[in-house]
Amino acid sequence: MNSQFLCGLSLLRFSLLFYPLEAGNIKIISIIIGGHPFYQYEVIAPTYDIAFADAEVAFPGVFAGVTRKSIFRLGRSTCDDEFQSLHAVMGDIMTMLHDTDHDDLTILQTPGCSQTAVALGDFARELNLPLLLTTAGGAVFLDRARFPTVLALAYSDHSSMCDGAVAMLEAHNWTTVTLLCGSLYRFASPVSVIGCQTLEKRLLEMPQTYDTNKIVFDPERNDTYEEILGRARNQSRVILIYTDIGFLKAIMIKASTLHMTNGEFIFLALQAFSTPSIRPWPSDEITRAFSKSLIIYSNVPPNWAIWNETFQRIKAKARASYNVTSFVTPGLPDVYASILNIPAYEGVFCLAHFLHDLQRSNRTDLLHIRHANSRGISTRTRDLLRQFENRTFHLASGSVLLNQFNYRRIDTLFMRLNNVTMNYEPGWFYDVSVDSGTLHRTPIADAWLDSKGPPKNRPACGFRLNQCPLSNIKTLTAVGVTVFFGGLMGATVIIGCLVPTMRRYGLLPESEEVWLQIDTLQVTCWHVPRTSTVPNYASLP
Structure with missing residues (x-):
């Protein structure tokens, strides 16, 4: 976090000592920064509009006292660009607060990515404001000491994907792990970057x-694949890959040429989400060979069929109210029917459920919060946010499960190749509905390349033959040397006996050339004389 932001945050906290806010209506401020195609203003703003309209139908009057405001800053398409605009956005938020005479509760909501959300989370803590996140899903938001006012509802649950990965390691007794993490931002999706960081942190704690x-690599440099895979081969049997799926095939083909797809190694690749049955690339002999050693894991995808009608209404709203004429971005899928629209819509419905329940239980006093509090987050804010803890919101689109940290939990699928359909299908299912999480198996979970089962954790004497006791290594070496030289001496004796006999029977031509000469070892052989009868054993010398 840069010094400019920290300085501004300190001045902000000082100014709040002299600015108490009075009671009034609820204000929801939507913060949309940057021009990323999937969560730009023309995409998310109509999504919010449709969500508020639908929630008003489901819970009549629930938003009667709500005022909606938006802060939009146009930028380029990366998280770094968003972050550079934050100082101006924070000023806009303060202006909105100061210009309001009566304001019980102000709620911030943003589809911004994790870097932006982290800074806004710190900002919201100092202002005693709830912050609703619908895109950022990093496990960093599980830190309630730092982010006590954050509600994380994004559809990328890095916490459960990390928990599921650890459960897979435990289930198969895998403890030697290499993380291959893509480094180049434009070729490593935020899901991959955060996924690698989250699992690395968890494993290093044990x-x-x-x-x-951990090996950081540039996915575009396929000339480095052999080197990084060679390093992974010499230190682990389990290799987790964090990069865009577009590079995954080339990496696995190189692994195949290095004989790493023969059943001794297992590869796991994280993706944002997958359909229950996918074929990430055309099936041919090469892909079938390495696909048997590759497991793809992700959060359980939404039921897309349920969302089709809602997506169409969002498009219609964008066309009518936001002058959108084209819904196709070159090189990208339909941004109006993406995984990022869904939590933006569902977040509004969770808020509607919450307000409706407060009205029914006559607990609207929780909405009267004095945001300017020099002692940090107020007790009343804590009481309000506790209404979301360990709660499941049952929506028409499905269930939204929040844990004790107000962090959305989503089940995780581990998919492997079905040798019959040649599709990737669920092999394991990590269920987060219970506190500890449970890993369930399907019949294709046991479809290992080696009939003996999953890859072993490590070679018997380690990857460099340095983990066996020295006496064992000496014994193995002595046995090997003995067998080798014993076999060599035995072969010499046999040859020494057979050559004269074969010459006597004319099987080898007589020659002045010496075939075999043994100076240091005298060998006595039994020679059978040239007779037409076979001698008895008593006649042998």
Whole structure:
């Protein structure tokens, strides 16, 4: 976080000592920064509009006292660009607060990515404001000491994907792990970057259990694949890959040429989400060979069929109110029917459920919050946010489960190749509906390349033959040397016996050339004389 932001945050906290806010209506401020195609203003703003309209139908009058405001800053398409605009956005938020005479509760909501959400989370804590996140899903938001006012409803649950990955390691007794993490931002999706960081942090917290290695690489440099895979081969049997799926095939083909797809190694690749049955690339002999060693895991995808009608209404709203004429972005899928629209819509419905329940239980006093509090987050704000903890919102689109940290939990699928359909299908299912999480199996979970089962955790004497006791290594070496030279001496004796006999029977031509000469070893052989009868054993010398 840059010094400019920290300085501004300190001045802001000082100014709040002299600015108490009075009671009034609820204000919801939508903060949309940057021009990323999937969560730009023309995409998310109509999504919010449709969500508020639908929620008003489901809960009549629930938003009667709500005022909606938007802060929009146009920028380029990366999280870094968003972050550079934050100082101006924070000023806009303060202006909105100061220009309002009566304001019980102000709620911030943003579809911004994790870097932006982290800074806004710190900002919201200092202002005693709830912050609703619908895109950022990093496990960093599980830190309630730092982010006590954050509600994380994004559809990328890095916490459950990390928990599921650890459950897979535990289930198969895998402790030697290499993380291959894409470094180049435009070729490593935010899901991959955060996924790698989250699992690395978790495994490093258990150094007595896991031997964790991390290799950062540029996915575009396919000339480096052999080197990074060679390093992984010499230090682990389990390799997790974090990069765009477009590079995954080339990486696995190189692994196949290095004989790493023969059943001794297992690869796991994280993706944002997958359909229950997918074929990430055309099926041919090459892809079938390496696909048997590759597991793809992700959060359970939404039921897209349920959302089709809603997506069409969002498009209609964008066309009518936001002058959108084209819904197709070159090189990208339909941004109006994406995984990022869904939590933006569902977040509004969770808020409507919450307000409706407060009205029914006559607890609207929780909405009267004095945001300017020099002692940090107020007790009343904590009481309000506790209404979301360990709660499941049952929506028409499905259930939204929040844990004790107000963080959305989503089940995780581990998919592997079905040798019959040649599609990737669920092999394991990590269920987050219980506190500890449970890993369930399907019949294709046991479709290992090796009939003996999953890959072993490590070679018997380690990857460099340095983990066996020295006496064992000496014994193995002595046995090997003995067998080798014993076999060599035995072969010499046999040859020494057979050559004269074969010459006597004319099987080898007589020659002045010496075939075999043994100076240091005298060998006595039994020679059978040239007779037409076979001698008895008593006649042998």
